[in-house]
Amino acid sequence: MSRSVSVLSPLRADRAKSESRRDVHLAREAALNSKGRGVAVLAAGLVLLTLPACAQAPVPPPKPAPAAATSADEAGGPAFSAWLRALKAEARQRGISEATLARAFRDVAPNPRVLELDRRQPEFTSTFWGYYDRAVSPDRVRDGRAMLARHRALLDDLYRRTGIPPQVIVAFWGVETNYGRNLGGFNVIEALATLAHDARRGAFFREQLLTALAILDQGHIAPETMVGSWAGAMGQMQFMPTTFRDHAVDGDGDGRKDIWTDLKDAFESAAGFLTDLGWRADQTWGRQVRLPPGFDLTQSDLDVRKPLTDWAALGVARADGQALPVVPGMTASLLLPAGHEGPAFLVYDNFRVIMRWNNSSLYALAVGRLADRIAGDGSLVGVFDRAPDPLRYSELRTLQHLLNHLGFEAGPVDGLAGPSTRSAIRRFQATQGLPADGHADPALLRHVQRLAAGQGSDGGL
Ligand SMILES: [Ca+2]
DSSP: OOHHHHHHHHHHTTHHHHHHHHHHHHHHHHHHHHTTOSEEEOTTSOEEEOHHHHHHSOOOOOOOOOOOOSSGGGTTHHHHHHHHHHHHHHHHHTTOOHHHHHHHTTTOOOOHHHHHHHHOOOSBOOOHHHHHHHHTOHHHHHHHHHHHHHTHHHHHHHHHHHOOOHHHHHHHHHHHHTTTTOOOSEEHHHHHHHHHHSSTTHHHHHHHHHHHHHHHHTTSSOGGGOEEOTTOOBTTTTBOHHHHHHHOOOTTOSSOOOTTTOHHHHHHHHHHHHHHTTOOTTOOSEEEEEOOTTOOGGGOSTTOOEEHHHHHHTTOEETTSOOOOOOTTOEEEEEOTTOTTSOEEEEOHHHHHHHHHSOOHHHHHHHHHHHHHHTTOOSOSSOOOOOOOOOBHHHHHHHHHHHHHTTOOOOSOSSOOOHHHHHHHHHHHHHTTOOOOOOOOHHHHHHHHHHHHSTTOOTTO
8 A cells, every 4th residue: 555544544543533524514515405506615615516416427436546656756656646746836836845845745645535525425415404403412502502611711802802702603613623523534735635636626626735735834734733624624613725825813823823723713713704704793693483374485585585674574573472673774584494394594694604604504504503502592492303304316306307397397407406496396385285385305205296196196106
């Protein structure tokens, strides 16, 4: 085997930690799928290839294992070696020192595990409960409250200067790395070099790699301790290198932006990033709400924005039944992430700020709710079926095909529950006398299949 294995084995001992990150990434991808985007560039700089695009694009077969290297330069084989020489030449042109390059790339070779994680294709779409109950678990809430208490002085000082509430910083920290317990077990330079050398999204990851090298060259962190996710998200708050470049802050004034081991730097950087993304200090992210009987569910869409006063006029109240706050000029959207039988949320501008950090409404709901729980709020109000069956991606495509077949115009059969699919579901639900929440789930698919098969048969399921 190449010598990279022995060098990286301590990191690979952390694989179990990176596996728990995987669920977060899967949920991110599934949520991105619902946005109907091919390659989504997240605000944090994370790029995640969405699965249907993944399924449609020609996916190169896994590369053979690298041949045994005879020198560090040849680690990963001659093709990688030649690619690396060109990469280093570009890095030198950007002013990165020879010493940094030598140290950063010592024993670096393409990591098959990174490619494996990059190419995985989950079978099931994410459900709200599947994501939420892990991201906002009782342990996560308890630990978050302990972390809030432990770092209170630091966080209060940050709040006074930036307006970002302490519980919001702690919630991002909890969702991103479980309060620093899971920074990812990958050597960032090796992971990024693997993805940059790979053909699929090489240009994006090449820029991330060159940026990571500049971060090393500036002395913020040593190459050996620059660990991150398989996709190169780094430190306590999982910043991609370009996010670090544009938003990281030296909180303690020691000249280094150490978002890996210095919490002052990490918290300050998160607050700076949120400020740059447009966080409004005078508002929260949103809240759980109660809908009146007979509410027009077609209004539940992130694309529908109304003043709070309009929602109140439609009978929307706080979850406990109290009236909504009256804030002139404040707009909100209504979300039913688990369909009409699940909880309802009104979300505000700061919800969209969270989605600029990570473009997933499930992620944003988890961060917002975890922040509220850490600050002392109770569980969601209501009794819900928390274990609905997830829908397979293949079933979502079947659903789209059948909706099109029945004349409901769901758009391309792409396995993405985007706006056109949701609209088609709403129209179908309306004709069937079902609550028009636009929510795709196995029960809806069975209903559509029955209709398509005619005569009320079970449609072959
Ligand atoms: Ca510092």
